[in-house]
Amino acid sequence: MDLIRLKNVEKRYKNGVTAIYDLNLSIEKGSFVFVVGGSGSGKSTLIKMLYREEKPTQGQVIVGGLDVAKLKNKKVYKLRRKLGIVFQDYRLLPKLTVYENVAFALECLGEKKNDIRMKVLKALEDVGLKNKIHSYPDQLSGGEQQRVAIARAIVNDPKLLLCDEPTGNLDPVKSMEIMQVLEDINKNRGTTIIMATHDKEIVNKMKKQVITLKDGHLVTNKKKGRYEDEAI
């Protein structure tokens, strides 16, 4: 079954810029998908529509059975609980430790302390940071901070993990470490992963499904694809 289905989606921002034109797309459960394209190609907009930071101006976006465009502001949390999101700038809370940062996600949902503890430790183990749970974000390297962010995104065991340029601030070695973590999550937890990136090297090494966007149009959608030069 498809986890995500987009039908004739168009997104035009209020300033008149159209970021996405007539996009049709479906993504299977359990897949690992790269969304590639240069700056302004619409890949961030696509990701944003999937977690309803932005609403499509036309068409249908269905994520896990929820029609995102019709979702009322008050009900957005229902969608957000089904997915995890990772950003380029990590978005950790500086005054909380690694453990507390990850636990924060579950505290917001009102889970029990014992459950929180179990899930947080499991998630931190999955990203390989179990030995740093009492550190603060500013005591960690960029790669480690991004792994904390990933742990926070997966702690609630979501069906879908959205990553908006997660390796954008990292060097190639650290980037590959992050990719390894993401691949493990995809394999072991069965989490569907959609990752927007413009890192050619990563895309070519991973050999996953690649969706290429250019100026808001879908150019290619290939299984085991490569970073197409025309997308640059």
Added chain:
Amino acid sequence: MKLFRMLGRSIRDAFKSVIRNFSLSLASISCITITLIIVALAVIASFNVQNFTQEIEKDMTIVVFLQNDATEEEAEEIGKQIKALENVSSYTFETKQEVKEKMQQESDVFNAVLENFDEEESPLKDTFQVKVKEIEGIKGTAKKIEKMEKVAVVRYGEGMVDKMVSAFTSIEKVTYGIVFALILVTIFLIVNTIKLTISARRKEIGIMRLVGASNFTIKTPFIIEGMVLGVFGSIVPILISTFGYIAFYDHFNGYLYSELIKLVRPEPFIYHVSLIVLVVGIIVGMIGSAGAVRKYLKV
């Protein structure tokens, strides 16, 4: 269970943020304090005024003198008419003879003077003493009685009563006006305090939204923070009004100026006042923070 856990967290967050933004919180708290002191004074005053107007109302009578030539039947008829009036609660009737006897008992001078008159030439008149239900309506009632046949004179202490009623109502209006204005200022200050908290926690709120916290979860800590400000703000007014009123009551032995103005006994009255002050504080804090949340928290 889940709700209680969330509520516990909200309360903890609220106290944290009151302490974190201490200077602005203090400004809000002081403003609430001043407002509530005046609210407390207003409540105490209005309860006392109500209390002694009620006392006065109980004593307030319209005295009706009939014309000298009124017969017994006519007097009886007038009695019926008075009874039928809306605002009348009860009346008593005294004949000339009864009035005369009463007055003679009251003083030796009257006794000596009245001794010389017999029934026919007595200057005294048959008298009704009418009690009213509502003091505000006493004027109208008096006028209606005045129009009845064979009624000579109607008296109810016109000037005094009118002035008293209008003085109380204008004092009440001014107090309500002041309280209203102060509450507005307080709400404005609370909105700003909470706004600061919201902006200080913008990042946290963003993450809460991303991980799927419901709007209720995000808003509650700020609403509770406003209520906490209200509770803190009501402590001093409650202490002042409680001990102040007890001291005031003891100093005047329960009466103000004369036996006529009786103060309300401090217990349990002062507990009611404290409760009103606390509730007003909490509600004002809640309204302020709800306003700030609606305005500055786009969730």
